[in-house]
Amino acid sequence: MSADHHHHAHRELPEFPQARRLTLLLLVPAVLITLVGMLLLWPRDTPQAEGPAGPAVVTGEVVALTPQECPPVPEGDQPLENCGTVQVRLDDGGVITTDIPNGPGAPEVSEGDDVTLLALNDEGGTSYSISDHQRGDELWMLGAAFALAVIAFGRWRGVTALAGLAVTFVILLYFIVPAILDGRSPVLVAVVGAAAIMLIVLYLTHGLSITTTIAVAGTLASLAITAILAAVATGAVHLTGVADETSNFLTITQGDVNMRGLLLAGIVIGSLGVLDDVTVTQSATVAELALANPSYGFKRLYGAATRIGRAHIASVINTIVLAYAGASLPLMLLFAAGDTPLGELLTSQMIAQELVRSAVGTIGLVAAVPITTALAALLASRRSRPVAAPPSRAEPRPAGDPWAAFVDRND
Known part of the structure; x- marks a missing residue:
């Protein structure tokens, strides 16, 4: 099979009715619900900055340094x-003289550096x-x-995958962030936005196949569990x-934003990136x-x-932590330098927030494995049953999706 044929096979629905019906049965309602949710939550009156606050920002190139002894x-x-x-x-052609930056965190400059300056x-x-x-x-x-390596x-x-990454940024910047600033419920915005990202990115990256459909179902269920657990926790x-x-600062400048809801939204969106990895892996594994063991039933699969x-989850949990x-x-170093008791450190608002984020995300991740695996194994075991009269085909099916190849072998 040529590489070009292989690529196109991944982007088409498998050529058997059961898979097409199952994919459409999940995909059509999910897309419709997500679109309705986005329309209802779409930002209509996002606060706009009236103008730049503070001093003007200009750019230029360092042409000379004259170090001096510090007083x-x-x-x-x-x-x-540094004195x-x-x-x-400056980019407008003028040459100015200013002090060498000094103090903690000050940029270190040398000749030829392109720098940003504040005009006071x-x-x-x-x-x-x-x-x-x-x-x-x-x-x-x-x-x-990065793009070339990928x-x-x-x-x-x-x-x-890069196209999916672009879609993610577009939804984040043009829907999720403006809708939250517009006063919409951060949790609802995060769930709807995460569903939109997942539906587009998973099918775009992995193709319209039954494998992807099972991963989508597992991801949706796990996202719902994660959102509920986050609200409770x-x-x-x-x-x-x-x-x-x-x-x-956000509470001062944007008082209408629900900060607790924003925390829940962050947990949901943060969980999505790892969830789709686990669900796609489990669906493809089954x-x-x-395909390798056609005699396997539901229990063995x-x-x-x-x-x-389990092995995948163990490594992913370590990655999250x-x-x-x-x-x-830096925060941990600050607490350690201050000799803060461990109990007080772990129960502080900042650390407790990260602990809840990690725990809830991990529980949702763990739930994704049995849910997705059970769905995939159930479908595979049902397909492995022999049929009385397999239909004849004039042409072979595309073999881009392992589920399609599996059905071909068992037909």
């Missing part, structure tokens, strides 16, 4: 490290202060390397959703087991695929 500071104060002046050629209006003129580096070119290069390894699947632990400077799922630990490492 002494009073005893007990933090000594200055002197820097010349910057002082009495008698404008002064400039370097605030950060420009990173646009480097990020574009990194993005191009396409080089995944080929056509890599292209569809955040209420029981008395989380408000306001735990850090960002959430505090399909491959049924479910048992074998579940054992594979390490991801949260890595993101929270």
Whole structure:
């Protein structure tokens, strides 16, 4: 089979009526409900910023540095490290002189660096202060390397995966975030948005096949469980959703946003990325087991695929914990340096929020394995039963989907 034929076979419905009916039976209602939900929740009056707040931002290139010895500071104060002046050629052609950035977290600049500056209006003129580096070119290069690596390894699947990633960003930026800012229920917005992302991305990436349909069903069920558990857990632990400077600032600037609902929305959306990985893997695993062992019934298919799922879940759980630990490492160091008792540390609003997020996401993930595996094994075992008079076919079916190949072999 040519690679081109293989690619097209993945994108078409399998050529047998049972699979087409089952796919449409799940896909059509799910799409309709998701579309109705998006229409009802679509943002209509999203708050818009009236204009840039604070000093104007300009860009330029560092053309010269003149380091100087730092003046002494009073005893007990933090000594200055980088002193002197820097010349910057602004993008409009003008050349200005400003101080070398100093202090904790200040950017380190050298000749040739592209920098961002704040233009401050002082009495008698404008002064400039370097605030950060420009990173646009480097990020574009990194993005191009990422896309090339995905396409080089995944080929056509890599292209569809990148298209799915683009769809995810579009739904996040043009539906989920504006709808929450517009005062819609963050939980409903997250569930509907996650369903839209899942339906488009899974079928776009893995094709219109019965394998994908089973993964979609398992993901929908697990997302519902995750949302319910998140609501129960955040209420029981008395989380408000306001735990850090960002959430505090959001409550001040956007008072209509339901912060506890925003926390629930974050849990649901965060769970989706791992859920679809597990459900697609389990569905494809059962399909491959049924194809390799046509005599396997429901019990043996479910048992074998579940054992594979346990190994997958064990590694994924460790990945989730390490991801949260890595993101929270500065916070953990801050608490450790402050000698905070462990009990007080774990029950603080900020840490408790992450613990609830991890626990609820993991429970939803664990639930996804038996649900998806049972659905796939049930379908595979029903198809493995012999039929009295298999229909004759003039042409072979496309073999892009393992379920289609399995039915072909057992017909």
